[in-house]
Amino acid sequence: MATIVLVHGLWSDGTSWAKVITELRAMGHHPVAAQLSLESFGDDLASVRRTLATVSGPVLLVGWSYGGAVVGEAARGTDSVKALAYIAAFAPAEGESVSELSRKYPGSLIPKYVVVADGHTYIAREHFADVMGTDIPAEAVAIAAATQRMVRIGVDGTKVGPPAWQDLPVHYLVATEDHAVPPVLQREMAARMGATVSEIASGHAPVISHPREVAEFLDRACAAML
Numbered sequence: 085m086a087t088i089v090l091v092h093g094l095w096s097d098g099t100s101w102a103k104v105i106t107e108l109r110a111m112g113h114h115p116v117a118a119q120l121s122l123e124s125f126g127d128d129l130a131s132v133r134r135t136l137a138t139v140s141g142p143v144l145l146v147g148w149s150y151g152g153a154v155v156g157e158a159a160r161g162t163d164s165v166k167a168l169a170y171i172a173a174f175a176p177a178e179g180e181s182v183s184e185l186s187r188k189y190p191g192s193l194i195p196k197y198v199v200v201a202d203g204h205t206y207i208a209r210e211h212f213a214d215v216m217g218t219d220i221p222a223e224a225v226a227i228a229a230a231t232q233r234m235v236r237i238g239v240d241g242t243k244v245g246p247p248a249w250q251d252l253p254v255h256y257l258v259a260t261e262d263h264a265v266p267p268v269l270q271r272e273m274a275a276r277m278g279a280t281v282s283e284i285a286s287g288h289a290p291v292i293s294h295p296r297e298v299a300e301f302l303d304r305a306c307a308a309m310l
Contacts, residue, residue: 085112086306087139091132091158092120093149093173094240095207095232100148104291107299113306114139120154122235125242132158142166144306147173148291149265150240153182156247167309168252169302172259172288175249175273182240185273191266204234215264217287224292254279255305257290257298264288280308 088108090101098117108115118135120128132154136143141164147155152173159165174182186192197211207215212229220228256274260267260283274281282301286294 085114086142086144086310087164088113088115088144088146088302088306089132089135089139090115090117091145091147091151091155092117093147093151094122094235095205096149096228097231097233099231100228100289100291103295104298104302107295108302111299111303113303120151122233122239124236125154125239128154128239129157133162136162136164140164142309144169144302144309146171146302149173149288150182153240153242153244156249157244159248159252160246162248165248165252167255167305168249169255169257169305170274170277170279171257171291171298171301172262172265172270172286173256174265175256175277176244176247177276178246179243181243184241184243185269186240186265189266189269191263191268193263200237201234203237205237206232206234216289217259217261217263217293219261219287219293220289221293228289228292249277249279253309255301255308256281257301258283259286259288259290260284261286262288280305 101117105115146169148171209229213225254277256279258270
């Protein structure tokens with residue numbers, strides 16, 4: 085079994101992975117979720133590297149949404165990380181940023197429903213399910229909307245260096261009903277990484293709406309790594 089480090093996206097925190105963690109533990113894996121500040125990309129990168137320093141390898145490093153950009157940087161030079169997994173995640177190449185990629189194709193509802201407050205953003209709570217996925221159970225989406233983290237404006241604008249996916253095995257789970265990161269962009273990023281691709285009929289947050297399927301995807305990635 086493997087150690088799995090999980091990295092969340094914007095407007096969320098490590099508890100987004102709660103049900104996936106339960107499923108992975110039942111499979112015998114050792115999952116740990118990093119907590120991002122969402123105040124700066126550098127702080128988020130440091131947080132993931134601190135989390136990686138607390139676990140033993142081999143490690144599958146996993147990013148959801150914005151977390152994909154962070155794991156691509158965090159894995160570079162980290163010998164314990166043996167493979168990467170992306171879940172409806174951004175995977176910028178060198179010199180790209182998440183914000184740049186997010187504008188490449190139409191279809192994201194984030195610009196429509198994002199609210200700016202005191203230099204930070206959040207998703208309008210009454211439209212949280214529209215952005216994150218109408219397949220999330222009503223109570224779960226209400227909790228996620230109510231507890232969402234506010235995100236510092238510009239945190240997603242950092243241009244990344246050479247990403248670790250150039251040198252590591254990569255697995256990508258495409259969310260085919262995603263209204264935050266268009267599926268066409270997900271497939272394009274997965275292809276240029278040379279990723280092993282799986283697809284799920286899910287909105288942007290399969291980590292909440294389809295935890296069993298996400299855990300099975302990660303279990304397969306671990307099996308390929310070991």
